[in-house]
Each structure stands twice: as C-alpha cells, then as structure tokens.
Amino acid sequence: MTLQKNLDRAAGLSFPSQAVIDGKLVSAKSGKTFPNVGPRDGRVLNEVAACDADDIDAAVKAARAAFEDGRWRNKHPREKKKIMFKLAELMERDLEELALLETLDMGKPIRDTLSVDIPTAINSIRWYAEALDKVYGEVATTPAERLSFVVREPLGVVGAIVPWNFPLHMACWKVAPALAAGNSIVLKPAEQSPSTALKLGELALEAGVPPGVLNVVPGLGETAGQALARHMDVDLIAFTGSGDVGRKLMTYAGESNLKRVALELGGKSPQIVFADAENLDEAADAAAWGIFFNQGEICNAASRLLVEASIKDAFVRKVVERAAHYAPGDPLDPASVTGAIVSESQMRRVLGFIDKAPKEGAVLARGGKRVREESGGFYIEPTIFDRVENTHALARDEVFGPVLGVIAFKDEDEAVRIANDTVYGLASGLWTANISRAHRVARKLRAGLVWINGWDACDITVPFGGAKQSGFGRDRSLHALEKYTELKGISITYRP
Numbered sequence: 001m002t003l004q005k006n007l008d009r010a011a012g013l014s015f016p017s018q019a020v021i022d023g024k025l026v027s028a029k030s031g032k033t034f035p036n037v038g039p040r041d042g043r044v045l046n047e048v049a050a051c052d053a054d055d056i057d058a059a060v061k062a063a064r065a066a067f068e069d070g071r072w073r074n075k076h077p078r079e080k081k082k083i084m085f086k087l088a089e090l091m092e093r094d095l096e097e098l099a100l101l102e103t104l105d106m107g108k109p110i111r112d113t114l115s116v117d118i119p120t121a122i123n124s125i126r127w128y129a130e131a132l133d134k135v136y137g138e139v140a141t142t143p144a145e146r147l148s149f150v151v152r153e154p155l156g157v158v159g160a161i162v163p164w165n166f167p168l169h170m171a172c173w174k175v176a177p178a179l180a181a182g183n184s185i186v187l188k189p190a191e192q193s194p195s196t197a198l199k200l201g202e203l204a205l206e207a208g209v210p211p212g213v214l215n216v217v218p219g220l221g222e223t224a225g226q227a228l229a230r231h232m233d234v235d236l237i238a239f240t241g242s243g244d245v246g247r248k249l250m251t252y253a254g255e256s257n258l259k260r261v262a263l264e265l266g267g268k269s270p271q272i273v274f275a276d277a278e279n280l281d282e283a284a285d286a287a288a289w290g291i292f293f294n295q296g297e298i299c300n301a302a303s304r305l306l307v308e309a310s311i312k313d314a315f316v317r318k319v320v321e322r323a324a325h326y327a328p329g330d331p332l333d334p335a336s337v338t339g340a341i342v343s344e345s346q347m348r349r350v351l352g353f354i355d356k357a358p359k360e361g362a363v364l365a366r367g368g369k370r371v372r373e374e375s376g377g378f379y380i381e382p383t384i385f386d387r388v389e390n391t392h393a394l395a396r397d398e399v400f401g402p403v404l405g406v407i408a409f410k411d412e413d414e415a416v417r418i419a420n421d422t423v424y425g426l427a428s429g430l431w432t433a434n435i436s437r438a439h440r441v442a443r444k445l446r447a448g449l450v451w452i453n454g455w456d457a458c459d460i461t462v463p464f465g466g467a468k469q470s471g472f473g474r475d476r477s478l479h480a481l482e483k484y485t486e487l488k489g490i491s492i493t494y495r496p
Helices: 003-011 053-068 077-093 095-106 110-131 167-180 195-207 221-230 243-255 280-296 309-326 344-359 412-420 435-444
Strands: 019-021 024-026 033-037 044-049 146-154 157-161 184-188 214-216 236-240 260-264 270-273 304-308 363-366 383-386 403-409 427-431 449-452 485-493
Touching: 003 095, 019 053, 019 195, 053 157, 053 184, 053 214, 053 221, 077 095, 077 110, 077 167, 077 195, 095 110, 095 167, 095 195, 110 167, 157 167, 157 221, 167 184, 167 195, 167 236, 184 195, 184 221, 195 214, 221 243, 236 243, 243 260, 270 280, 270 412, 280 309, 280 403, 280 427, 304 309, 304 412, 309 363, 309 383, 309 403, 344 363, 344 383, 344 403, 403 412, 412 435, 427 435, 435 449
Parallel strands: 157 184, 157 236, 184 214, 236 260, 270 304, 270 427, 304 403, 383 403, 427 449
Antiparallel strands: 019 024, 019 214, 033 044, 146 485, 363 383
16 A cells, blocks of 8 residues: 555544444434544544443343343354454455545554554454364363262343544453453443444444444543443453543442453563673564554553663663654655554643753653644654652653663562552563573563563563553453353252
8 A cells, every 4th residue: 555545545434423223324313423533634534423421321231132132142152253263354354445434543553553453453353253162161170979069151231432542452351352242231331442442343243243232432532431331231341541530430330330340550661781791782673662562552562671781881872872763743644654643632742751851860862842733643762861869750750752771770570669669560670691580680670571682572462561550450361251251150960
C-alpha cells in the first residue's frame, strides 16, 4: 500500500458509529454522540454513539438472556470453534479496513496495524478457538464409595473495558478467551479509539455469534464505563488501563455486587544492561525499540534504562543514534516507523514530563519537542534523558509516551534495588552473558514478565500481567481462561 492509496482509501472509509446490542446496530438511547478525533491531523473522523447507563443496562440484559438460555455456552465445542474461526476469517478478509480504522483512530503507523496489531488480534481469536476444547477438568482422589470431580464453567456476563493504545489487539485478548469459555460479553472500547471494536461486533454477528453474546457499547469512561462496573448483573470486569481507573473499578465492584475484577494497570518497566552483555549493539536496538515503538504508548514500555556505570556513556550514545530511526511521520505513510500521540491531552501530558525532567536534574540527551505541528496532529520526537534518578517523576510515573530515562548503577545489587524500587511490576529485562547472573537477577526482579537478552520476547503462549500496582489476573495463554471460568466441585456417593 502506498501513501496515496492509503489516503484515497481513508477518504472513502466508513467509520462505525453505532453500538452493537442484542444483535442490532443502535444509537444511544439519549441520542447523544461524541466526536472521534483523529490524532493524525486533529480532525473529527465521525460522531459515535455516546452510550450511558441505559444503554449499558440494555446490553447487560441482552448478555444475561443469551447466557441463561445457553445459545452460546451450550453450543457444541465444535460449533463454537467453527464460528470463532469464521470470525477470524472475516477479520482477515477486512484486514486492510481494520488497519486503516486503527491507524486513523489511534495514530499508529499503518505498517504496524497491517503487520502487527490486526494480525495479532486475528491470531488471538484463532488461538482460543483452537484451545476451547483442550482444557479439561479434574478427578479428585476420593474414598471408594465416592467420585469427586472438578469442572470449569463460564462465569456469565463479562464486562470488558479496553484501552486505546492497542484497541483491537487488547479487545481480542479479552473477547477471545471469554468467548472460548462460554461467556456473554459487554465490550466497552476506549472513547479515543472505538472504531475497530465496533467493527468487531459487526463481524461477530456475520460470523454467526448469536445476538446478545458479544455486545459492543461505546461511550465515555465516567458514564458507560462506570455503569458497566457498577451493574448488579455483571460477573466480571476485565480491564486494561490506568491505575487511577483500576482503583475506581474496584470501588465500584465493592459498592455493587462484589463482581470479580481483573486488572492490568501498566508499569514503569526497567531494562537493565550489564557491562558483560554479549552484544551491546543488539541491546541498544532493544532499548530504543522498547520505548519508542508505538510512540511509547505501551503498558510494558521499557521506560527506565538501567546501565552499568562503566559503559553508560558509550551505551547512551548508541541509543541516541538509534532514536533517529523512530522520528514520527504520517501514520498513513508505509515508510513511517512511528506516528501520532493518541490525543492532544495525552500529548500535553507527555510534554509536561519532558518540561519537568530538567528541573529535577535530568539532562536532555535527545529530542524533547513537539514536531509536525503544521499537520494539526499530535506528534512528539523520540526523547532521551540521561542522569535520571529513580526519585524523579520521569522514573516514578507512567508517562505513556516516547520518553526514555537513563539511570546508572554500580553493581548487580544496586541494579536490582533500583529496578524493584517502583510501585509497578509489569515487565523487566536484563542483558548479560553470565548465565548465573541471568537466572539470579530474573528471580529477584518483582515483575510478571522478565526477558533475558531480549525485550517483549514472547507471544500468546505466555501469560501477560504483572505484580504490585500493575494489577492482577493474566491475559494470553491458557491461564487467561481461568479468570473467565468458575470452578465447581461435584461429588457422587455410590455403593462400591
């Protein structure tokens, strides 16, 4: 796809605007809409249904009715698998459209939505479709006169609230295992990026997912999101997003029906480079990619770069050189490696951290400015600060932008101490040629994911989630099915 072809297709693109509730495309009951602003040029892409508590209630009632009558959960596993595979095929058929919607909604480069975001979402649907009849129950050890066994049953109605940084990808991380487990779902996409989730709801109906099983309800977090989390007939809220919102969701769950809550709340992930690393060029590549990919808008972004003091200056120069590769460009240009920040407010937030860092003593090594302002869009150049202390805001708070903080350490113990000195615990990584050190440090790091001599080096077969204030519960892998199911023990007493 060329830039001109993408521009032509974007001009004729039809943006979904209505909710998908009980198998129908509907406007908000209030008739209200909200503007969907494209970060590429700051223009309004379309007006989207601004759903609120009444619409959420209708979606939950549809989901509950679908669950209770068993139209999905009681289907033969072979039929559920067939429908989910069909959904994946339809997504593949519409891959270019989905990629364009994602790029225009969120500002990420078309090269990534075509090759990473949409294919990964499709793979999630296929993977859990294939897995749904591979998870077995258990038979307990019991006396001769009793047979006891344990089964996994679907929870019921799942409320999924997903973020704007990987809109379809994150949606499918939750929708796919929830469907595979037999649940009904109410999906609330981020208001900054509703398009692909709404399209997913339409494609699910086309694939044969029964009405009411997958409902997609756009709206603002404080209205639609809060209503979903407070609803008395929702059994689980599965959320990816900020810690502030995560705390609110736990409060809403406690104040309503004590629904389960599964949270993935981001991080301040350290990437540690020891002087004995075998390939410092490869480590520098990973350091740059780990923070600048997707404009730094990644929950597990390697935003803290910890480098052994003896090699720090030389290593920082390598990373600075590589940062130029991530200069933002037009998201619709296939040559662009990074694109726009998702919104003006998020851009201003990131620039606020950049302004504050020198005041706390950090030294700007590269970048630090808004660029491409003439486009009307929201772009920030790759930015690196050296001499960051772990007490600085840049090292404590999740920036969610293309801003890297470099911290020096003297030895292994100090590296581990600095890495763990954070309220977060999502991901971490280390580079070393010493196999003993690799194992030793990996076990000491408090994080849900640890990568050795690589960054983000895993796939759907490995659970994704964190420790501490990065939340609890896991996406990806067979372990994700655990949060969408209920364990039930059944015992039969008989005469031997």
